[in-house]
Amino acid sequence: MLKKSKRLMVVASLFLIFSLVFTAAAQAEVKNIILMIGDGMGIGQMDMTRYMAGDKDYKLEMMKMPNVGLMMTSSTEGVTDSAAAGTAMATGNKVYNGAVAMNKNGAELDSVLDFAEVRNKATGIISTNMVTDATPATFAASVKDRGMGGEIAKQILDNDVDVVLGGGREDFMKEEAGEDLIAKAKKMGYQYVTDKEQLKRVMPMNGKVVGLFNDSYMNYIKDRDDLDSKEPSLLEMTTKAIDVLSEDEDGFFLMAEGARIDHAAHAADVPGVVAETLDFDASIKYAVDWARENGNTMVVVVADHETLGFSVTEPINKEALMNIEVSPEYMAGKLVETESGNAYTIDSIQRVFKEYANLELTEREAREFNSNIVNEDDGSLYYQYKVGWQIGSIIAKKNNVGVVAADVRAKSDTGGHTLNSVPIFAFGPETEGFNGVIQNTEFSKVLFEAMRP
Ligand SMILES: [Zn+2]
Known part of the structure; x- marks a missing residue:
């Protein structure tokens, strides 16, 4: 027979074992899912970032997460766009490029966000693009074409998504949506905010917020100072x-x-x-720290596909590239059109490259630039962002960056997406499912499984 003190110790240690088992069980349950998608962020973009922001051996925060996998990214057509890629990850179905959570027969496909709502969870979508653009749309809407922004905005509200943050204000207006969705959202009880200060003041208890910080895409981080932007960062959102x-x-x-x-x-x-x-990586760090502190939270980082075959070449000109302070799109806005309206003045081309990228373009190079920024069918100038693509390609070439060449990009329907597999990084319960090499359709299965009762 055990002495009383020993019996007490046995009881105490049994209690300890039980409580450890229960805590482990409680921690193993996935209560929250934070899915972070770096659009177009392949391994090359990550390596470029860590090399440029640090050095050859520097690690990004996402690279410190414990579970790692590789994901293949095709759509039914081959190289994917963001709509088909998002649909595969959100619903588990491969579809044609441009389709948003809908198959070729027009059937709506249920997403992991829909399933979270069935499980009575709060839901949110954030994008530094329009919040109605392809990637967020595949989680919260179903339409046959990604261009249907007004309809997507409508479905986001109809689906009762609790937190909606990003650009794309235009799609919530009457002209695009057929009704004033901002007024509707307010009536539904959403707090509505339009800049970073207002976002800061949002009261969490209210539970519902729509933040639309730009009519279209949110500004590039590098352009925000010059544009006097009042938009929040991805980290703040x-x-x-x-x-x-x-x-x-x-x-x-x-x-x-x-x-x-x-x-x-x-x-x-x-x-x-x-x-x-880097903004994306800072947001990941916040999410992982939060998950570590609060438990029961899966954080998974992934890309939908890779864009333009980025690589850090040996002769890359790090210093010159990191001295550039604005986006190529911003530079495009500083070019001066000729009187005919189908070219830019040679002088302004040379000036822009010199002022913003410290590059001397010869007159011949400036003329060649002009021949690559007009639409073949009607001779009109490209949109500003696409003129930016040409500017960026010249800057990249002159600084020995490894990327898909401009003439190859021009032959691509997706504007330069590739079939490169992308990394998955994950932290928290049930994230072992992401290990190994998986299809984008298998990705969603891990998320669905994690939310099953
Ligand atoms: Zn893209």
Whole structure:
């Protein structure tokens, strides 16, 4: 027979074991999911960022997460766009490029966000692009074409998504949506904000917020000072979204997209990719720290596809690239059109390259630039962002950046996306499912599984 003191010790240690088991079980349950998507962010964009912002051995925060996988990214057509890629990750179905959570027969496909709502969780979508653009749309709407922004905005509200933050204000207005969706949102009980100061003041207890910070895309981080932008960073949006969503006792699902990594990559814009990826990485750090502190939270980082085949070459000119302070799109806005309106003046081309990228273009190079920025069918000038692509490609070439060449990009329907597999990084319960090499359709299965009762 045990002495009384020993019996007490046995009881105490049994209690300890039980409580450890229960804590482990409680921690193993996934209450919250934070999905971070770096649009167009392949391994090359990550390596470019860590090399440019640090050195050859520097690690980004996302690279410190414990579970790592590789994801193949095709759509039914081959190289994917963001709509088909988002649909695969959000719903588990491969579709044609341009389709938003809808198959070729017009059937709506349920997303992991829809399932989170079935499980009574709070839901949120964030994008530095328009919040109605392809990637966030695939989680919260179903339409046959990604261009249907007004309809997507309508469905986001109809689906009762609690936190909606990003650009794309135009799609919530009467002209695009057929009704004033901002007025409707306010009536539904959403707090509505339009700049970073207002976002800061949002009260989490209210539970619902729509923040639309630009009519179209949010500004590139590198251009914000010059544009006197009052937009929040992805980090500020992610922080507030988690504050608001975590008020829900049933947990939450949040998708936060670093969207302009893709846009900068299309333009072969190295400093742009670096700035956007660093903001994305800071948001990941916040999410992982929050998950570590609060438990029961899965944080998963992924890209939808890779854009423009980025690589850090040996002769890359790091210093010259990192001295560039604005985006190629911004530079395009500083060019002066000729009187005919179908070219830019040679003088302004040379001046812009010199002033913003410290490059001397010969007159022949400036003329060649002019021949690459007009639409073949009617001879009109490209949109500003696409003129930016040409500027970025010249800057990249002159600084020995490894990217898909401009003439190859011109032959691509996606504007330079590639079939390159992308990395997955994950932290928290049930994230072992992301290990290994998986299809983009298998990605969503891990998320669905994690939310099953
Ligand atoms: Zn893209």
